[in-house]
Amino acid sequence: MPAVLPDSPRELAGLIDAAITKLGSASLGLASDTEVTATVEVLERAWRRADGVNAALLVEVSDRNLWLGYATPRAWYSEYLRLGPGEARRREVVAEAIGVCTALTGQPLPPKREPLAVAVAAGVVSGEHVRVIEQVLNKIPHQADPREVAAAVTVLTEAAKAATPKDMNRLGQRILAHLDPDGTLTDDSDRHRRRSLHLGAQGADLMSKLSGYVTPQVRAKLEILLDNWGKPGMNNPDDDEHRITGPLALMTLDATDPNPTTDPDGTTTGRDTTVADARHHALIQARGRDTRTSAQRDHDALEAGLDWLLGHEALGKPDRIPAEVVITIDEHDLARRAGIGVTATGTMVPIGDLIHLAAHATPWLAVFHHHTRSVLNFGRGRRLATKTQRLALFAAEPGCSKPGCGQPFSRTQAHHATRDYAHGGSTNVTDMTGACGRHNRAVGTKPGQWETHVFTNGPHTGRTGWRRTGTDQPFQVNHTHDPRTYLHGTVFDPNQHDHDQAAGDDQTTSADGDTAPPTTPIMKRIRPDEHWGPPRVGNPDTIDRSSPVEAVLALLVAA
Template sequence: MREVVEKLSEAASACAEAPLWPLPDAELLGFLNGVYQAQQVLHAALLHAVREVEGRGIPQKENVATANMWMRTRLLITSREAGGLLAQARLLDADPAVDALVKAGEVNASQLAVISSVLGELPASLDAESRLQASRLLGDWAPVLDPVELRRAGNRILAHVEPDEGDAAEEERLRRRERDVHAHRYFTLSPLGDGRISLRGMLDAESAAVVSAALDPLCSPAGAAAEQAETGEARTPEQRRADALVEICRGMLAGGTLPENGGDRPQVTVTAAFDVLKGELTSGVLDDGEPVSASTVRRMACDARLLPLVMDGPGQVLDAGRTRRLVSGSLRQALVARDRGCTFPGCDRPSRWCDGHHVRPWSEGGTTDLGNVTLLCGYHHRVVHDANSGWEVRMGDDGHPEFLPPPHLDPARRPRRNQFHRRT
């Protein structure tokens, strides 16, 4: 298998390096189609490998919280891309007919996602033969329909495979789809690394109506002309909606009606040197690691509770006020400033989802101060406390936590650190 993969890599490199300018139009288009089809077939091979990794439980063996997180770290891809690969791999494993279409290069990744969705909406009472017929019809349509057109055609698949079902079946399909859409709702915020945060999500129609009703009063275009006359700048509809979302969240934070999170009331944290507040330096850092300008730091400080922290060059907090027994208040703020999130190697969980863990247990005389506590998410907190996991945590010479892996992962047990939250 290794030789096959090496030959594939060599062939792909040859295609990538081949000059295309001498090719006539017909040959160029043939090259485009051929490379794309080969890419889709290789996509099937990738999905088979993904499913095998998940089936063997390799992420769990390496003490990674989820298969998605393992994929992101292993392949250096986004969480969204990892989730897509896992979902498609599970579909091919469950449906050999669709698997065969993908292996033949007749269905691409986008069409595969549509077929998965359509087949998942079929009634549970539908017999296996009708399901197979639906799968084959979708496969027949795929070579001539793009994903949007395939989705529209798939919405009426029952009319082709079970025409006697009639309106009752269509009504049940719509109800089931509404339930499924609600079950698959999600919302993510993903840093792009350039100061922008990508918002992605999915809501059912009813929930989207609620969100729109809350946003509309704050982003109505009615005052756009007056706004432009006053400020000289007109916001786009997309910008108005973005500003409205922030204003709603800002109001909730100011109102103090949100539940506690990580032992404290929800709050926005910015870490900056004291001189930034006087305008002598240039930037600060939010609790998710994103840098902000000095002017933004000063603006946020105008209406905020300030917690002084003394830090050295490597980012170690030297003083955060009085030591507490519980990891809360000023101690937790100092811990967030140092660790920025779960410190277990490879984990991307933010500080808001983490507990304070005593490196030397409190019950054994361990103190509750920065030299003996670190942030761990719930999953990795359990891993560290599980004696059978083989993982150990200790404080390094620079005052930052490091982890010793079990011998079966690294016989030398070389210390590992979380690189995800590093800012430099």
């Protein structure tokens, strides 16, 4: 007799949860080989059907605005359910392909890829198959015959029942070649739609993968840069003693006057072949020392071009954070010339690379000291934060302070965390934080919005907590930008041993004998001068300018 199942979606989901929990505690070692194989097959079929159910649920979450308080339904899945942006995007793609949407008249609309929807519901095609097939279909030129596009969906769906998602890419290439064999259907609109550039996350070695699709115009410009700046011998970082920098043209041009003149005897003035010969000879020698591959030379050429942009202030007047290199780092790491700094764009930089960054940009440094009061407390009757205040905010929050948000600080706005400016909030650095545009706008007093709070004591002192408006949930801080937060106080904390030794000497004691809590970190500039920003708080004659941290950094920059 078949089991009687409830009709409530919530009760059905509860049964699935209970069944999986029971299956997790089952004694699989006592099962036969046939039973284990059958269990795997049944469970996999259930997961594939679950992809279809998840697509239907995503449509409901979107249509009912259950994601309010987040930028999009995808953000709700990514942050609220902690799926992350990759899995959230995959579910969104699957839902767009096989989900049943509702028209404005209230009538259900058929799925965009109906054959795929049927196959997923039967448990023979997975959501990953759908994602890869959608990638293939998105490459079809928009001028292709709709009947042929529909036929491609059917062919790919049938193939997915017997092949892996990876196989769909190879089959897709054959279909694309059939639909547009000579490339005549592909036009500028298709190329414009597919253009992209993706800078991947940093790996354990701090290296990042760069991928994407560039338009023919961008490729032509990039080839000019790589061809001129990436020639053998040029911009070789391994050639420290006689490194030749800049474009190839500076090495091959004769040192001539831009307006040479011809004397009556026929000789040309304004020409100095001695300099040109010396340049040519130096380039020949540099080529002999160059052992880089072509790909490595292209990488170094791109770096040299970026150095040129930063060195010539080609990003505009350096009055905003994104146009400058801003680094925050722990004082102990800096003093022992080890560890990693974090830039305003979220990149982790080894201490040694600070030397090269300081040589080609306008560098700022935020040094964390756990027991030092902030000296950047500019309370003014203005709505917008000053540049110095934004630098101090970056020191406390390396990116958007909303928990789960990965936007770097260069894409944030100064948010009044304690009290909104419209309600009497002050523009003090201790009352503000960094928040990306969408999360800054998500703060408010209405249901579904967020409220913020600046911690004044405890382990999160100086940081900003977030929670849903009108709830009594505890405020949460964002640990996304600096995972090392989870290591503090553990055996994996590189500074724990130093902190234990200096615990008795490194604490600041207040007048009543209590240890002062940590607050906003001090901001220091790599190349300090007397007129870089607003006046400092306190008597200039009593300010200690002989910080050992600045001294160590000065040696690094001068090296």
